[in-house]
Amino acid sequence: MNLNKAWGILKENGFKETTKRNQILEIFEGDERYLTARDILDVMQKDYPSMSYDTVYRNLATFVSLDILEATELSGEKHFRMHCESDHHHHHFICMDCGKIKEIPLCPMDLLGAALPAYEIDNHKFEIYGKCPECK
Amino acid sequence: MNLNKAWGILKENGFKETTKRNQILEIFEGDERYLTARDILDVMQKDYPSMSYDTVYRNLATFVSLDILEATELSGEKHFRMHCESDHHHHHFICMDCGKIKEIPLCPMDLLGAALPAYEIDNHKFEIYGKCPECK
DNA sequence: TTTCCAATAAGAATGATTACGATTTACTTT
DNA sequence: AAAGTAAATCGTAATCATTCTTATTGGAAA
Known part of the structure; x- marks a missing residue:
């Protein structure tokens, strides 16, 4: 995903082009790691000392709802990153040191198939945590 | 896991037998759902109006560290349940209505095998969310 | 340019979790 | 059984992430 x-x-969805919004997106475009709301605020406040948490959270929620960002919960905190370009469903290895990810092309749900009849499956989470080759 | x-x-690990600790464990023994710290406190305060959050959280952390309870984060809140009896590694389907779980006997990491060479894999999470047959 | 409504700022509120000094309790030793 | 000791708990305050509220600002349409 790019700017x-x-x-x-x-x-398309009727959102206005604002400078704050643009800078938040620029931060994510230039960083492949998972970032927290605080990470964003810290960067933004260099340019806009009056930047508020509300603006960050509101926009992050907007971006996630439009599939511009993807979110996950790491150690109790919501983390965000640009939505992957790849068009097919996949999962992530997440480096707990640098925060960078690696795409895992396969999904365990494919194998489960009809293993859960009578169950309504709404969602699933599959993530692998560890250290990437650079951080190891 | 039973009492x-x-x-x-x-x-074995030198922890003292207290009435509070015992009642927390009894609650988990009698409930197969994932419960929050608040759930525990609410039940406990009927018998012990002075019960404090500190006691709940401290004991939950102790139990998790000793693999008596297992924990997961559901919609931003830590949830706990008795550690499964089954001796082999598995994962869970979690009903988002009633909180009950169903064991999934297979693990996606088996398939990944050597798909992540050079990566240090410390941990992984695989959970399926939806509605169980009773709640559907 | 003016007007309208979305977007933002500022700060308070909330909810979960942790921390801390004072007190009580469980277990050990006498 | 009584006393000693360290663990466990209480009561409360602090902290952290997140959300809410109200007034103000800014982007874009008329």
Whole structure:
């Protein structure tokens, strides 16, 4: 996901182009790690000392709802990153040192198939945690 | 996991037998759902109006560290339940309505095998969320 | 340019969790 | 059984992430 595509989605859905919104997206475009709301605020406040948490959280929620960002909960805190470009469903290895991810092309749900008849499956989470080759 | 086994582990590790601790364990023994710290406190305060959060959280952390309870984070809150009896590694389907679980006997990590060479894998999470047959 | 409504700022509120000094309790030793 | 000791608990306050509220600002349409 890049800035242009993100703005396309936002415009399609009637969201206004604001400087704050743009800078939040720029931060994510330039960082492949999972970031917290605080991470974003810290960067933003260098340029906008009056930046508020509310603006960060509100926009992060907007971006996630439009599939511009993807979110996961790591050690009790919500983390965000640009939504993957790859069009097919996949999962992530997450480096707990640097926060970078590696795509895992397969999904365990494929194998489960009809292993859970009578169950309504709404969602699933599969994540692998550890250290990437660079951090090891 | 039952009360006796839990107390065996606790005694082995030098923990004292207290009434509060015992009642927390009894609650988990009698409930197969994932419960929050608040759930525990609410039940306990009927018998012990002075019960404090500190006691709940401290004991939950103790129990998890001794593998008496297992924990997971559901919609931003830590949830706990008795550690499964089954000796082999498995995962869970979790009903988001009633909180009950169903064991999934297979683990996606088996398939990944050597798909992540050079990566240090410390941990993984695989959970399926939805509605169980009773709640559907 | 003016107007309208979304977007933001500022700060208070909330909810979960942790921390801490004072007190009580369980277990050990006498 | 009584006393000693360290663990466990209480009561309360602090902290952290997140959300809410109200007034103000800013983007874009008329």
